[in-house]
Amino acid sequence: MKFAFCLYKHFPYSGLSRDMLRILQVCKQRRHQVDIFTGEWQDKPCENASVHVLPVRALTNHSRCALFHRHLRHALLGQKFDAVIGFNKMPGLDIYYGADYCYIGRAAPQYGHLYRLTPRFQYRHHFEKSVFGLQSKTRILSISEREKSVYQQFYLTPEERFHLLPPTLDPNRKLLKDPVPIRKETRQQLQLDAKLQVLLFIGSGFKTKGLDRAILALAGLPDKLRNNTRLLVIGEDNEVPFRKLARRYRVDRKVIFLGGRSDVECLLTAGDLLIHPAYHENTGTVLLEAITAGLPVLATDVCGYAPHIERANAGSVLHSPFEQSILNQRLLQMLESPQREYWQHNGLRYAQNGDLYQMPEAAMDQIEHWSTERQQADAANVHCQIDNHENLPINMYLRPDIRHALPEKSSLSTILHINGESVRKAPGRRTVKTAIGGKQYFLKAHFGVGWAEIFKNLSYLRLPVLGARNEWHGIHHLKRIGVDTLTAAGYGITGLNPARRQSFMLTEDLTDTISLEDFCRQNWVGKQLRGQDLVFKRSLINRLADIAHAIHSNGANHRDFYLCHFLLSCADMGNSNTPRVFLIDLHRMQIRRSTPKRWSIKDIAGLYYSSMDMGLSQRDLFRFMRRYRRNSLRQIIGTERLFWARVRRRAVNLYHTEQRKSAQLATSSVTVNPA
Template identity: 55%
Template sequence: MKLAFCLFKYFPYSGLSRDFLRILIEAQQRGHDIQVFVSQWQGPRPEGIPITVLPTYRWMNHAQNATFHRQVRKHLREQEWDAVIGFNKMPDMDIYYGADFCYIGRAVPRYSPLYRLTPRFHHFFTFERAVFSTQKSTMILSLSEREKGVYQQFYGTPENRFHILPPTLDEKRRVPPDPERVRAEMRELFGVSDDQFLLLFVGSGFKTKGLDRALQALSALPDELRERCQLIVVGQDNPACYQRLARKLKIGHQIRFLGGRSDIPESLTAGDLLLHPAYSENTGTILLEALTAGLPVLTTDVCGYAPHIDHANAGTVLRSPFVQAALDEQLHHMITSPERETWSVNGREYGDDPELYRMPQTAVDLIEDWCLKQRSQFPQQQVVENEEGVSLYIREDLKAALRTRHDFDDMMQIDGEVFRDAPGRRTVRLTRDGKSYFLKTHTGVGWQEIMKNLLYFRLPVLGAMNEWHGVHHLHRLGIDTLNIAGYGTTSGNPARRRSFIVTDEIAASISLEDFCERWKRSPPKTAREIRFKRWLIHRLAQISRDMHNSGANHRDYYLCHFLLQRHGDPENLSPENSRLFVIDLHRMQIRRRTPTRWAVKDISGLRYSSMDLGLTRRDIYRFMRIYRSMPLRQILAKEKFFWRRVESRARNLYEAEKRRAELRQLTEPGAQPVRVRPVQ
């Protein structure tokens, strides 16, 4: 088979470049005719493989990538190819090796809306869309289930286009023979004595890999323990700003930057702990390399290979959202823990699994299968594209339950029990095959609503997209929320944009506002009731903390937008048989960090909706302590202004609602207080 392999830049210390070379050699050994296209090649070249270097004389990365793609496309058109395999996202690829994280999934919450107007954003978004759009047919060799879900969240890419590859471990990078001797030699080379604790940080791209977090954690150790530690940083990047940070934290004498190295397996044997608190990492091959070397690992759950650390019981994985104090605490624990030897043994045993080393063979198998299918379908059939401008996702069980066509217009017209019917938005409950769903349809907010929001420096809510992204975001945080069965949206005119979202009904549930209504008449008194109330407060504080720490805020954060799911006897509730779900996410915002004003808005909404429930000062203090994850004394000393704003805003909301209720009584004698009906 005649195969073209495309990679922007090859350099030997990159995990992507190593994967590229291994797949290349595997394909060559099977006798395929191979041609490589790169813009740069650093290091030795493989024998017998023609490599075409296409220089890109541009200053910015995105301009270099665009120039490289134009040159590659010109060369590709000169010959016939069985398959064109890309290792970076770009148009015209038949197969994409998915080692990168989702760009738009990272850029949208991280940067302001103005960033989307830049040439850089436009380039990376269009190149990514050229691979993952539902209008394309590119086969995707994915390395991470987690990142696959992010791509599907933003692009709706069909499941059948993804093929999950095994881990990217290389047999040649396993622990060398006689590891004790190698460990002693490497520690002597690094100048680390036997009584010192050697932390390793390995990876090119210090910012993404979280080197700043690692330095902060080291500086937070107790003085005596910190002085025993050395941190060695291995990777190709500019260390200047991190050297300044280390000096500022007064740990500059304990940090050494060694640059890129080829003796990673030997270096790992010298270490006592791998520190990898990454901000984002599609895979993280170094985690598995450390694991097989018997080196305990401390990492974050954003790494695609982090679940292997849990499965092997070979270290600690910090859950999202990231909290620096949790990293500080775990680093101290792992340095002093007697479990280090157990983690080391577990990692080496886990690394003996041969399936961890089969990535190149599996990748080439899939490439060959794709080529054979294309030949059998020659002349190639046209890919059936979705209606232009429409994104559509329908879960398989809902497709089967509907038993009719389920295109976008059909979904928008489904009827059921009406729960809400407001201008531009409608919610109905439908039951199919004994299972209930909620369908929310949006038919456009109009230019007046858009301009009103913009005048208040707020982004308008244009449809179901916020809820779609909000549900995925909360699921990744481990927060109970809705399960999506269907979603669709049009593009074009924002004032008339139509969309829908279908979610499963949360069975055996009650709104938290309705559940707590009884507390107004009869506050919790028995030990069981008080224990359950404290669990609810604890859970509300946890959800609020995790959501805000992750950069998200709800905007309608009231008790009526929590559902309490109860199992067993509803009169004998316990935390063990109860779950708390966050619902109504259609106004949720997701950023890199949650601004204080939006955190105040959310927490004051909770406080306002609980003012008549007879909560004690101790209950409020309990919420504050869990929400901030710090001692109450410290909260009262350092965060008075934040909590005063929360209380003031909640009081204002409460007084305004009282005035509205009094006005309704005057204008409509006998009118009952209006309460919002929660919709899942």
């Protein structure tokens, strides 16, 4: 077969470039022909492929990428390739090797709304949508299950277009010799004393991979330990701002920039800890390289390969939301921990797993399969379709098992009118419980709220709920930050008119659960709890505080944060260690860069209001405050008195308002019989 490999830039220290060369090596072994099209080739001549360097001169990075794509289209004209394979996102690809994180989901939210008007955003969004959009036919070789869900959240990409690859670990990075003399020799070459603690930071994207965080963590070490520690920075990027940062915190003599290196396996042996506090990282192959070299790892959970650290028990993972103080504390603990030898042995044992090294072969198998499928379709003079994808509207996602269980060619309108047991009905929307394929689901259908409802909400300075979009994004957001919630099985939306927009949300039924409101009323009200019951009560309070902390620290707020919207797993009732609690009813949820204080107050006040009659003590409230703020009660009362006063005032006002409404309702329902 004949393939075209396309990437913007090739240089030897890029993980993406190394992945491409490893796949290229398998192509050669299988006697395929490959042409590489790139805008820049910073390496020795390639023996396994014809390299075409396209001229790309422009002032900005996105302009260079757009110019490269324009030249690439002309270069591909008249040539017949079995597949055009892109290692960067661009239009016209048959297959995309998905090494990049989702731009619209990860990077764009960091900026304001005006940023969406810039040429940079327009270009990157267009190129990303050309690969992942529902109108695209591009197949995706995904190397991160986590990032795949982000793409599906924003582009509704069908499951059938993805193929998940095994880890991208290169067996050539394994150190086959005795590491002790190599460690000694490497340290001598770098003029590092054997007694020094050596931190490694490896990666060519200094900003994205969190070099600033690593420098601040080094600066935060106690004086004695900091003076005995060095941070080696390996990779090619702009060093100037990070040198300035190190100088500002007086650790510039302890941060050593080595540039790009080809002896990374030796450097891993010379180090004592890999620090990788990334902001965004689709995978983080260097994490696996460090683990399998016996080097303990400290990384953030945004890295796609972070779960391998926990599976191997070869280091520590910082869970979102990121806090610099926690990184500083964890770094200190790891440098002084007696477990370092234990982590090292665990990593070396984990390296024996052969599945870690199979990515190139697995990628090539799938490329050949898709290319053969396309050839057969062309020979039959039919266009290759993706498992009924042509029957879906361009604004609907259905999980494969749901789509196969529904009647063929089910449209959005058909799903909106699925019948079932009515659960809730309101103007413009309804919720039914229905069975699909032998399983129970909840369908929330929105038919448009009308302009009157929109203006009514706006008059009260409230954003109206226009459909299922909030819940769709809320479910994905909560799952990424580790909060148990509903499982989405389908979502669809249509219409530009906000007053008449139709949408639906299909979620799995959470079986064997009980509302926390019902549980508390049945088990806490009017009872003196002791022993295991008291311990479980405290565990539940801690869990609710953890959920509130997680969503508010990650830019979200619920807007209906009441006990009735938490479901407790009956299987975990009485389990004082990890009671599983699900947060539901996300149709009003908001997600921003950061959660405004007033919305945090509204959420916490709602939770407090709904628990006022549940038998909580003052100690229970203090326990929640400590856990939610991750601080001592003394500091909370000293610095956040106004915040908690506003929470209490709002909760009490809401409680009295609801009491008056209940009294009025009871009075109006009384009838007087005639004499």
